[in-house]
Amino acid sequence: MAYDKFTVLKSTAVPMPIENVDTDQIIPARFLKATERKGFGDNLFRDWRYENDGTPKKDFVLNNPIYTGKILVGGKNFGSGSSREHAAWAIYDYGFRCVVSSFFADIFKNNSLNIGILPVQVSEAFLDKIFKAIEANPKTELEVNLPEQKITIVGDGASESFEINGYKKHNMTNGYDDIDYLQSLSSDIKTHAEKSIY
Amino acid sequence: MSKTPAALFDKVWDSHVVRHIEDGPDVLFIDRHFIHEVTSPVAFLGLESRGLKVMFPEKTFATADHNTPTINQHLPVQDPLSANQLKALESNSAKYGISHWGLGNPKNGIVHVVGPENGITLPGMTIVCGDSHTSTHGAFGAIAFGIGTSEVEMVLSSQCIMQPRPKKMRIKVNGKLGKGIVPKDVVLYIISKLTAAGATGYFVEFAGDVFENMTMEGRMTVCNMSIEMGARGGMIAPDETTFNYIKGREKAPKGEAWDKALAYWKTLKTEEGAFFDKEYEFSAADIEPMITYGTNPGMGIGITQHIPSAKQIGSSKASFDKSLAYMDFHEDDNMIGKKIDYVFIGSCTNGRIEDFRAFASVIKGRKKADHVTAWIVPGSHIVEQQIKDEGILDILLAAGFQLRQPGCSACLAMNDDKIPAGKYAVSTSNRNFEGRQGPGARTLLASPLVAAAAAVTGFVTDPRELI
Numbered sequence: 034m035a036y037d038k039f040t041v042l043k044s045t046a047v048p049m050p051i052e053n054v055d056t057d058q059i060i061p062a063r064f065l066k067a068t069e070r071k072g073f074g075d076n077l078f079r080d081w082r083y084e085n086d087g088t089p090k091k092d093f094v095l096n097n098p099i100y101t102g103k104i105l106v107g108g109k110n111f112g113s114g115s116s117r118e119h120a121a122w123a124i125y126d127y128g129f130r131c132v133v134s135s136f137f138a139d140i141f142k143n144n145s146l147n148i149g150i151l152p153v154q155v156s157e158a159f160l161d162k163i164f165k166a167i168e169a170n171p172k173t174e175l176e177v178n179l180p181e182q183k184i185t186i187v188g189d190g191a192s193e194s195f196e197i198n199g200y201k202k203h204n205m206t207n208g209y210d211d212i213d214y215l216q217s218l219s220s221d222i223k224t225h226a227e228k229s230i231y
Numbered sequence: 232m233s234k235t236p237a238a239l240f241d242k243v244w245d246s247h248v249v250r251h252i253e254d255g256p257d258v259l260f261i262d263r264h265f266i267h268e269v270t271s272p273v274a275f276l277g278l279e280s281r282g283l284k285v286m287f288p289e290k291t292f293a294t295a296d297h298n299t300p301t302i303n304q305h306l307p308v309q310d311p312l313s314a315n316q317l318k319a320l321e322s323n324s325a326k327y328g329i330s331h332w333g334l335g336n337p338k339n340g341i342v343h344v345v346g347p348e349n350g351i352t353l354p355g356m357t358i359v360c361g362d363s364h365t366s367t368h369g370a371f372g373a374i375a376f377g378i379g380t381s382e383v384e385m386v387l388s389s390q391c392i393m394q395p396r397p398k399k400m401r402i403k404v405n406g407k408l409g410k411g412i413v414p415k416d417v418v419l420y421i422i423s424k425l426t427a428a429g430a431t432g433y434f435v436e437f438a439g440d441v442f443e444n445m446t447m448e449g450r451m452t453v454c455n456m457s458i459e460m461g462a463r464g465g466m467i468a469p470d471e472t473t474f475n476y477i478k479g480r481e482k483a484p485k486g487e488a489w490d491k492a493l494a495y496w497k498t499l500k501t502e503e504g505a506f507f508d509k510e511y512e513f514s515a516a517d518i519e520p521m522i523t524y525g526t527n528p529g530m531g532i533g534i535t536q537h538i539p540s541a542k543q544i545g546s547s548k549a550s551f552d553k554s555l556a557y558m559d560f561h562e563d564d565n566m567i568g569k570k571i572d573y574v575f576i577g578s579c580t581n582g583r584i585e586d587f588r589a590f591a592s593v594i595k596g597r598k599k600a601d602h603v604t605a606w607i608v609p610g611s612h613i614v615e616q617q618i619k620d621e622g623i624l625d626i627l628l629a630a631g632f633q634l635r636q637p638g639c640s641a642c643l644a645m646n647d648d649k650i651p652a653g654k655y656a657v658s659t660s661n662r663n664f665e666g667r668q669g670p671g672a673r674t675l676l677a678s679p680l681v682a683a684a685a686a687v688t689g690f691v692t693d694p695r696e697l698i
């Protein structure tokens with residue numbers, strides 16, 4: 034599925050300073066029963082966000098109206114566990130376009146890039162700075178500049194560069210996906226298949 | 232000049248690169264693609280909306296497992312949403328000419344159990360599935376890993392995915408395992424040492440005599456859980472054990488094709504002096520029966536140990552406290568003697584025949600503890616049949632246990648088998664995340680032997696005392 038182009042995103046951010054946030058927390062398995070990619074945002078962080086009877090848990094950050102924005106800032110090792118792309122869909126559907134952490138699980142990172150969410154990996158020190166800035170002022174904005182591969186704490190001015198490979202950067206800034214590219218390789222792929230022993 | 236020595240991983244990866252993109256991922260050809268009902272429907276919708284076909288339908292295999300009930304499988308599936316996903320898998324498979332082992336099919340079972348047992352999984356292959364425990368198939372010397380639904384769509388439409396080349400790690404375990412120490416303990420031990428993110432960005436090769444002496448079932452248990460240390464996947468070089476396991480299985484090569492394949496498979500070894508970005512070495516003698524006390528698989532300890540502190544395991548205090556609060560455990564608690572409510576043996580980690588043999592070896596001649604609910608779930612119909620043929624079912628029944636029908640069951644709280652909130656389950660599955668086995672459920676990951684000991688005593692018990 035093609036997605037929106039991503040170039041520069043300036044937004045307030047939602048802080049979640051928890052380590053090892055796994056995709057079972059992002060979206061529990063019992064909400065994976067749809068056969069279409071729709072409405073997953075409603076169940077984003079379901080069991081952290083709601084009591085069993087559906088009342089919102091007051092102390093969870095998504096239920097705190099002070100924190101809003103298109104950027105989610107998570108603790109170390111974000112997105113570990115199950116490969117469910119539904120986790121990335123839920124984050125996207127809720128309205129986030131970028132996740133910042135000091136460390137991402139591999140599959141989550143790939144899934145995010147494939148659907149147009151930018152995972153921005155920063156140093157632990159910078160992550161800490163972001164959390165502190167938001168704690169001091171929840172209206173703190175972050176600016177994520179993909180062409181320049183730079184994330185800035187607006188106001189404070191502190192910034193750090195982040196990595197992304199050239200191919201993915203090109204795709205994201207143009208809203209292309211891998212399937213378009215793979216279709217263009219079909220004759221090479223057929224040649225490869227012919228010499229395979231399997 | 233001599234060639235740079237290659238690792239097993241390099242040999243398999245390099246032979247599948249269709250194109251290398253400068254400053255980008257490799258385009259990797261995929262030999263086998265497994266699909267199941269949960270992560271494939273949206274991929275098929277994507278194909279349809281783009282007007283694409285499945286490029287090589289004979290390289291994709293469908294089985295239903297995550298959403299299936301484990302009792303009364305002959306009746307229509309009750310939950311309409313689950314029934315809908317199962318139907319979508321069936322109709323998509325039929326439409327595109329993909330082999331489909333749905334509910335009720337004698338070949339049905341958990342995707343990572345049925346692939347190997349039918350000879351679909353072979354050494355030297357690239358194997359993917361929209362499921363992180365695809366790493367299981369690495370036990371055969373394949374590069375196997377989990378992918379997201381967008382990638383499922385890529386494989387269906389082009390038989391390729393685009394992957395940055397991971398770094399390489401080798402983990403050696405040498406020596407002799409003690410009595411009552413099984414492959415699950417070995418892998419839980421490794422994860423407890425590396426942490427749940429210790430191998431992120433790496434593909435792992437497991438080497439050393441502990442793995443060389445393991446059965447294929449045991450190797451699958453180990454590779455299955457390589458994702459739980461963050462690794463892209465894990466693999467073990469194929470050897471005689473591997474070839475003997477594969478030979479004669481339904482979809483394995485036969486006759487001349489077998490000879491040709493075998494000659495190739497024998498070359499799939501890491502050469503002396505091959506480069507690894509990281510290496511670890513552990514001693515078999517240090518490994519005890521393992522159990523987890525927290526909410527990620529890295530939070531494991533030897534069963535006779537006490538729960539450590541955040542500082543001892545290098546975790547942030549807030550995350551560690553949150554985890555123990557969820558479990559209602561405390562630093563320095565003894566694990567032995569903790570009361571258990573549920574026992575689950577099954578899943579793609581420990582749902583193979585060897586696991587049920589181990590379980591039965593402990594419960595034979597004993598009775599199930601009254602307050603324990605036990606779910607005993609074979610990984611496939613073929614395993615279920617073996618359980619019956621080998622007399623294991625009789626042992627289970629005599630001890631007061633029941634046998635359920637194959638599926639993912641209580642591994643992920645998606646079907647009806649959910650552990651109730653606040654209850655403790657000793658589980659042979661692979662994840663102890665908050666709510667993984669049901670909202671509020673508390674999971675203790677362990678081997679089939681530890682599960683069996685808990686099932687008969689009702690408490691966390693060192694299985695070495697019962698064998």
Ligand code: SF4
Binds near residue numbers: 639
């Ligand atoms: S048994 Fe558990 S881990 Fe394995 S495929 Fe099923 S849900 Fe996933």
